[in-house]
Amino acid sequence: MTLGTAAQAAPAPAPAENFGAAISAGDQRAAERYWTPERLRGAKDVTTLPAARAAHLGNAPTTGEPVTVPPVQGPAAATPESPSVRATSPTAWTGGGLISTTAGKVFFNNASGGTFACSATVANSDNKSVVLTAGHCTVDAATGTGYRNWVFIPGYNNGNRPFGTFAARRLFWEPQYVSTQGNANWDYAFAVMSTLNGRSLVDTVGAQGIAFNSPTGRHVHSFGYGGSAAEGNGERLNHCEGNEFPDPGRPGSTMWGIDCVQTGGSSGGGFLADFANGAGYLVGNISVSAGQNEYHPTLGNEALDLYRRAGAE
Numbered sequence: 001m002t003l004g005t006a007a008q009a010a011p012a013p014a015p016a017e018n019f020g021a022a023i024s025a026g027d028q029r030a031a032e033r034y035w036t037p038e039r040l041r042g043a044k045d046v047t048t049l050p051a052a053r054a055a056h057l058g059n060a061p062t063t064g065e066p067v068t069v070p071p072v073q074g075p076a077a078a079t080p081e082s083p084s085v086r087a088t089s090p091t092a093w094t095g096g097g098l099i100s101t102t103a104g105k106v107f108f109n110n111a112s113g114g115t116f117a118c119s120a121t122v123a124n125s126d127n128k129s130v131v132l133t134a135g136h137c138t139v140d141a142a143t144g145t146g147y148r149n150w151v152f153i154p155g156y157n158n159g160n161r162p163f164g165t166f167a168a169r170r171l172f173w174e175p176q177y178v179s180t181q182g183n184a185n186w187d188y189a190f191a192v193m194s195t196l197n198g199r200s201l202v203d204t205v206g207a208q209g210i211a212f213n214s215p216t217g218r219h220v221h222s223f224g225y226g227g228s229a230a231e232g233n234g235e236r237l238n239h240c241e242g243n244e245f246p247d248p249g250r251p252g253s254t255m256w257g258i259d260c261v262q263t264g265g266s267s268g269g270g271f272l273a274d275f276a277n278g279a280g281y282l283v284g285n286i287s288v289s290a291g292q293n294e295y296h297p298t299l300g301n302e303a304l305d306l307y308r309r310a311g312a313e
Contacts, residue, residue, distance in 0.1 A: 018175040019309060020138070020189075021146035028167040028194050031149040035107050037159055043107050043117040045227035045234055045265030046137060047289075059176065060254050061185060061300035067212040069124045071279040073098060074206025090231050090262045093223065093239040097278015101163065101205040103223045103237050104154035106137055106191075106268060108147040117234060119224040120152055120191065121270035123210040123282055125311035128202035129169075129193045132210065133268030134285050138189040139173045141182030146171050152193055154205045156225065158235045163204050166193040172310045174302060185254050187287040188297050189268075190310035208272060209281040212304040216256050217244050222294065224269025224286050226262040234265040240294070249290050257295035262286060271296040 023031075093099065102122040109115055118137035123130050131152050139146050150168040153161050170192040177186035193201045201207075221241040227234040242258030262269065267287070272280035284296025297303075 018178070019306065020170060020172040022170050023150070023168055027148070028169055031151050031167040032165050034149045035151055035165060039115055040107060040159060043115040045263070046116050046118045046267045047264040060252070061298055061302055063213045063300050066214055067304055068214070068281060069210050071098060071209040071281075072124050072202055072207040073279070074101060074202060074204060088240070088242065088260055090226055090238040090240055090260065092232065093237045095278055098206050098208065099223055099272075099278045100237065101155050102208050103270065104131075104152050105156035105225045105234070106133055106150070106152050108137070108150040110147055111140060111143070111145050117225070117227075117265050118267045119265065119269035119286065121223065121282060121285075122154060122201055122205060122207045123190070123307070124202065124207035125307070127192065127311050127313060128200035128207070129195070130307070130310045131191050131193060131201070132270060132282050132285055133189050133191060134287050135173045135177040135187040135189045136182065136287075137268040138171045138191065139178060141178050144178045146173075150191060152191065154201070157237070164196045166196050166201055168192065169194045170310070170313050172306050174306055176302070184250070184288050184295070185252070185297055186302075188285055188299065188303055188306075190307055192310050192313045208270065208279060210299070210307065211273065211281040211283050212299045212307070213301065214273065214281070214283055214299070216246075216298065218273050219243050220258060220271050220273050220283065221275045221280065222258065222260070222262065222269060222271045222286055222296075224262045224266025227265035228263040231263060238262055238266070247288070247295050254298050255288060255295040256284070256298065257288070257293045259293055261289045261292055261294040263289075
């Protein structure tokens with residue numbers, strides 16, 4: 001839904017427990033210990049969602065006044081090196097800048113104990129501890145069960161953890177992602193990360209800006225850790241860019257995409273608008289792939305509410 005569309009009536013508030021799962025301090029410490037180099041290498045890349053998902057559409061995201069939160073240049077932010085080559089297929093990011101420290105890789109266990117990998121991006125927030133990722137990287141939509149041993153490694157590269165491993169202390173997913181059994185219109189989530197060595201995530205690496213109820217159809221950039229050989233087998237940050245267009249593949253879809261697609265492991269990686277010198281404004285996350293295209297859910301009123309909950313945690 002674009003900014004000019006009339007706002008719809010908001011759905012009834014969901015119970016607080018429907019918004020995600022809290023993680024105990026003991027489980028956070030256990031997660032940090034759990035992810036050995038061997039387990040990082042053995043984690044399976046989570047694939048993006050299938051394009052055709054018409055069942056259980058539920059409500060469409062509602063819109064309101066635009067809300068933007070600016071980026072934060074962290075003390076560790078790399079100096080931009082040079083403009084990256086225009087990427088109409090996934091290309092290794094060589095431009096440096098804030099994205100090289102704020103994009104990172106996510107690792108977690110599902111309910112059966114399998115080890116998996118996704119992508120995420122640090123978003124500026126009140127508590128300086130929030131990352132944006134995909135709903136399907138935080139919760140099993142079929143059961144509402146949150147994933148375990150959830151960690152974020154900013155700046156991940158070839159097994160290196162230049163800023164350490166941050167454990168999640170709370171996962172926030174959109175209740176309608178679960179109630180619709182995984183409809184991709186609601187496939188966004190926020191994770192609140194614990195401090196590391198007494199420092200918050202943003203104080204360590206900086207943060208990208210984030211925008212809600214923002215215009216669509218713009219030129220955007222996406223970043224993720226795709227697992228194909230051409231993308232470095234999930235060991236490096238890759239980049240796509242293009243002009244957004246609405247998703248034609250799913251009846252009732254409110255998603256937007258570009259003519260470039262990153263593979264499994266890129267799920268949850270950020271789409272950024274107004275991107276320059278490595279910094280911009282998050283407008284969504286990698287969710288759906290279809291042919292040579294990838295799509296992100298729009299961040300409307302419901303996403304703003306979820307983000308505010310995460311930032312107040």
